[in-house]
Amino acid sequence: MGRSTHSSRRTTGAPHEETAITTAARPVAVVTGASSGIGEEFARRFAARGHDLVLVARREDRLTVLGDALAAEHGVSVTVLPVDLADPGGPAEVAAGLRRRGLRADALVNSAGFGTYGPFATEDPARIAAEVQVNVVALTVLSRLLLPDLVAAPAGVLVNVASTAAYQPGPSFAVYAATKAYxxxxxxxxxxEHRGTALRVLSLAPGPTETEFFEVAGSDRFRVGQVLTVAQVVDVAFRALDRRDPPPSVVAGRRNAVAAALAGALPRRLVLRVAGRLTGE
Ligand SMILES: NC(=O)c1ccc[n+]([C@@H]2O[C@H](COP(=O)([O-])OP(=O)(O)OC[C@H]3O[C@@H](n4cnc5c(N)ncnc54)[C@H](OP(=O)(O)O)[C@@H]3O)[C@@H](O)[C@H]2O)c1
Incomplete structure (x- = not known):
């Protein structure tokens, strides 16, 4: 058994300083977007599977409450890294936070992300820039920075949270759908690129899921499809990862999977017309 100390030494100064930590003897799971929704559920599951955690998001208070609860419940060590991933330096800050503590990532879940709703012509340029930065750039750079750790791990895992919006363009949420297709x-x-290695890589596509996502987006007009809970979505991910030969991507929810397959098969004009009707274009 590894050590299960969860230090409660906390920083209170600069917004990007991070909280406490410990030496890890268990595998380490890094989860972005762990302060809420799907990321929070991934953190719970990895803790239950005996992983130490590195929790990343902006809301340090939420991460700390979650980290304390999971450390107490599962005897794992938790590192809280309050980082703004809309900041171009965010991913490097996360990687440096691990290095400083001598931690190596065995698993990375990129769940941090948000959506914007409305006609592209009236989208706020600053907000869509942040959306691309968090959903695309930060996810890409953090995956790249931690990949050597994940490849070296005996059973490395990389999960990137996409969306059913990845399977067709999204009229009225054009930028969001494009980020998820990416x-x-x-x-x-x-x-x-990692076939035949021990690294399991998964693109997870949730449909509409009960989280703070629609509140943050300011609209639930793109809440289209079969609604699942975070537990159901994360179950789908672990079922896929636990297979002997995990698939490259998985859609959560049988009806959502059928809709995604149809979107890939039907004529583009038809797909766009239907998508536009469904999302209130
Ligand atoms: N819910 C759905 O219907 C749905 C469907 C398909 C895909 N998804 C995808 O699932 C992922 C998780 O979303 P969710 O449904 O769990 O929504 P959520 O409850 O709103 O959680 C989003 C998470 O992302 C973090 N985040 C947002 N901006 C950030 C930033 N600038 N820096 C660091 N962290 C940031 C948030 O933390 P802080 O606010 O504390 O920073 C929060 O932990 C997202 O990638 C989303 O696109 C969601």
Missing amino acids: VRSLTEAIWQ
């Missing part, structure tokens, strides 16, 4: 494409390519 996540799926990137992740599937990384999957292929």
